[in-house]
Amino acid sequence: MDSSTRSSPNLFDVYLRLRPSLNGNPDRFLDVEPPEPNEWPRYITIKPPVNDHRKRAVEKFAFTRVFEEDASQLDLFQGTGILSLLEGVLGAEGRPRDGLLATLGVTGSGKSHTILGTKSQRGLTQLALDVLFQSISHNLVHPTCINSVLSSIAVSDVSDAHMQTAALFLDSMYGDGQSTRGSCSRAQTPMPDASYLSVHMPSKQKLPRPSMMAQSPNVDGFQVPVDPAAEYVIVVSMYEVYNDKIYDLLVSSVSQAKRGFPKRPSVPFKSTEKSSARKVVAGLRKIVCSSLDEALQILETGLVERKVAGTGSNAVSSRSHGFFCVEVKKRNRIEKGRWEGQTLTIVDLAGSERARQANTAGATLVEAGKINESLMYLGQCMQMMQSGTSEGQKANIVPYRQCKLTEVLFSNSFPSAHIVAQQHHHHNHYYYQHRHPQKAIMVVAGDATGDFNATSQMLRYSALAREVTIPRIPSITSQILSGGHGNTTRPGTRDGPSGRDTPSAAYLEEMELKDAEIARLNDELDILTLQLDDQRARREDAETCWAASEERMAALEQEIRDECYEEMQNQIETERRRWKAALDAEADYNDERLDAKIDIMTREVEVYEDEDAKVTVTNDNSAETKLKEAEEENRRLLARIEMLERENMLKTPTKMIKKQRVLKAKKWEAENVGLESP
Template sequence: MEGHKPSTSLFDVYLRLRPSSAIDKERFLDVEHIERATEHTPLPTHITIHPPANDNRKRAVEKFAFTSVFEEHVGQREIFQSTGIVPIVEGVLGGQGREGRDGLIATLGVTGSGKSHTILGSKSQRGITQLTLDVLFQHTAPYLVEAETRPTVFQSICSADVSEGQILPAAAFLDSVYFPGDSSRMSRATTPAMQDTSFLSAPSSKRYIPRLSTMPHYPSIDDVAIEVDGSAEYAIVVSMYEVYNDRIYDLLTASATSKAPQKRRALLFKSTEHSPDRKVVAGLRKVICANLEEALLVLETGLTERRVAGTGSNAVSSRSHGFFCLDVKKRRRSSSHVAVPGAWSSSTLTIVDLAGSERARTAKTAGATLAEAGKINESLMYLGQCMQMQSDNARNSTMPGGVERMVPFRQCKLTELLFSNSFSTHNGAMHKARQKSIMIVTADPLGDFNATSQILRYSALAREVTVPRIPSVSATILATASAAHNKPSSGRDTPSATQDDLDAAHAELSRLRQELEVAQVLLEEETQRRMEAETSWQVAESRIEEVEAEIREEVFAEMEGRLEMEKRRWRAARDVEMDAQDDHLDRKLELLSQQMGGEVYEDHIPGKENVAAAEEGRCADLEDENAVLKEKLANAEREREVMRSPSKKMRVLKPSRKWNGSAGVSLDDL
């Protein structure tokens, strides 16, 4: 097996094993201890993983090589000192008369394997981030500039920043977050648990500044010494952001006066006007910290804003990749303590807490949490491919005729942030010295074998298959096909190359399987939503029919009521009209009686009763009377024409055609 070449590897990769209290699980990871430890190799470098006894896939036993392997009993202090973090901090500060170089510290592992404990610590122990801040401020304290009290210094720092960001002194930033417009300075109570809402987006009356006395102070690193350029002065600028669903979000930009959560704006990773040959996260809010206490408060404030959620694997699982950046600005110090405009150089120490890979069935995620897990696993897969290809390039560089392949770091935002400035060039020359990078891989020897072995394959500096249980049929077929076709493109036909191809295919299958699981869950949710929509639609149709029936009933009742009112109105009008007609008829009868010189009764007109008895004696009298009446009727007609009465003309009385021997005047002739 080929050894580790630290001079050419992009990362120094360390493995840390997590202590586990489980006793009913089978241990699948063993550390190969060094029989004769020397001063340069005090720690083991190799591990062996054995598939579980109930494994039906008959996989081989594999051996992995790392820069160093830290077993379960190793503490935070030893991790800090033995992983090369101190030299990285020295490189960021820069030596005598030299500019600093960038540094990167990252953790990688399965969810729940101890990444956040390593990088951020716990309630009782400090993590790598706090220890690094402590060392940095301890040794630069005499040389830090007072940006808050010296406006010219603050302006020069703002002018030297190339990221187009907003720079604030720590005091101003903390006041805007915790004490907006409050001169009484709120009580320094402990930070309450924020589960459902964003801390910085909560109302200012509900924000409480963390108490430094409650933060851990163990382990102590007062005896750790680093080299500092005594002829220079420094400024330390802190920024924080996260990569969530393959987008970059600032963790320090929530509005201080907002009373409700606001939609966050994604940032761009690009080259700016002042940084044409180097990409930066543009638009970050940056805070100038003058001491360790301010830096810790800024760190705690940003961590509270980071996306976390509870899953089946971890009660507090990070749903994003967190970045904590320390921009160390350096310039020559004048003996007269006069500022030197435009003389700042900058180097960045980036501490990355990568989200853990997880399987949907184990973590029991669904919905948005499942989609987040898919993005996390995808970005970690791309990261593993980049690290594995860089390790292959490091091995090929030592072989005659070895050709280095391009590392595909532009596949996602995570790999672009981690790798772009390590490979970027400007006019064929590096802008500055290549950054020094450390990767701390965490693993649980009693955890998930499949997920852990996948992470180890990605991150290990070297690997070999030592004890194959059964000859792999797939490997035999691929090796035979490779030999038959003599692939000129890859130029590799060794068993290890074939195994690498199989691992790549396995990684692709894992990715496709995860995408399939996500698609299946999304399909189930979509089917459920469709069924709910159809049910709601049917209920709505039934409701529409009921509403239509109710409306028809109301309209019918209203129409009936209006018809009844119209009937009553027309009946009343008819009664009035009939009364008027009766009155008119009475006036006409009265007029007729006046003309005739007697009274005429409607119910007692001669000729209607006892007609047979009076017929013979009155015939002659009626003829005479009839002639008189004709004359009087003619006179009445002429008078009515003069009076222009509105009633119909009264017809001239004529002798009745139906006498039947009776005497009198018939009403039909009136």
């Protein structure tokens, strides 16, 4: 019986895929229950390890179908109902709906192998794309006509996306002449060693070549019905939810760095003017693909940009939740009306991991905390939906707005209606378009020989049903340590047939929940301890830097003070010299002026000897009178000169003494001349 045909009241059909043991580990804690006749396996039982001393019950989980270790990729593709998802996306039978395919599991459990494949086998994503392009190959818009319809496709898009053709996008990402270069492919998880990583990791500088990718399994025999009167266009976009933010994977981080941006900007998840009734990731780069090869190249290009890091649990652990969206748009081939369509969203969820085992620290530890937190909210939402699907039971309100992951996954999982405008004969006609809730498939990857605690916790989140079937009887040692006796009764216990106290199912379930809570608190304690050590180291570094800065500031302050003091002393000395020079210049100027005045006065009192007076001596009264007047004037001038000499004696003593000698000599000569003249 094909499980895809089974009707399920749940929003999610949950499938469990068991990973083969790599080393043949016999310590297996998970068993698959034998199915009913003409049925697929649906139940598993997990038993705690032998060395586990806690009182845990044996639990039984129900899934839509269980795929055992020998299941192939093609078995999973046929048995999970992916073809029904494609039928809803194409909408040929009059019930169009969006589709969601997601993988969930502990890190290293085989999620990426299931959804993305390896070098030798294709994953569910590649198989779904192959069937999709095969089904609409005769109705697909020809590549030569893509540019002519690109504007009309962009108008019909509700997410305000940046749309372009695949050829133009690949040319902008890789440049000219690189279409013949090497290929890219996802590697297995986990990777054995670093040499495998260097061989299989994709190169950011090489254009992926589809001919070098895996070609099996073959799905040529699968077909999905299409509308023969419609023409189709495939639009691809990719993004990731990293640290509770959404980033476009088709925007190269290298090109962003060349443009001067430190990192890629995040994009919003919101309602737009064209999608008021539903939320969309707005502002993404969307690529119109004309062939399967172009879609695979876009897929490999986006995977290169996804956050990946090595941890103690997985050498290539995904640090974000990856989303690959395939929008199938169609319109009537004859009328050329509005493009309408649905979206197939394929999600590779990051694996949950325990910080103690993964040995994460710093940014990787923060990423792990965000991943575990978002997966915990996802599990709560799935449990709320599953618990409200029974007949006669009121549907629960799903708290999907707690984080960005659950908001993206569940926002469009419920029926809605929105107004659509259609232009007909230059008039806009408005009508309500009802959207059916999306059909969702969850593939849970599990390892029967891996981490018991992490795997059991993941199964509790994802299982469609859970029951405690076989309570474990505590050992005699545990009874002695707990102080229990055969005739002692406790709340929540009952007497077993052996005479010892056997915990009831409710009591064991309560204990199991408490153990899970203790494990979660221990994980949080480990994370907080590591963060505390990190913060303490940062504080010590900051205090050391602070002390060094204070010493440097003190030395710098003293250096500045010394420089200021030296500069002030130099300025004072310069000013002193300038004022001294000005005073000397003024003194010289005064001396020169005084000398000039003395010279002038000296020239005024010069006595000239009259040769004619020596020869001719007359007794004229007028001549005597003039001589007396001249002598009187001479004495008056000499008295004035003496007064001036006394006034300037202190200023220029040397020059004044010299002047006095000259004046006295001239005075003596004048007196002698006056005595001789009579």
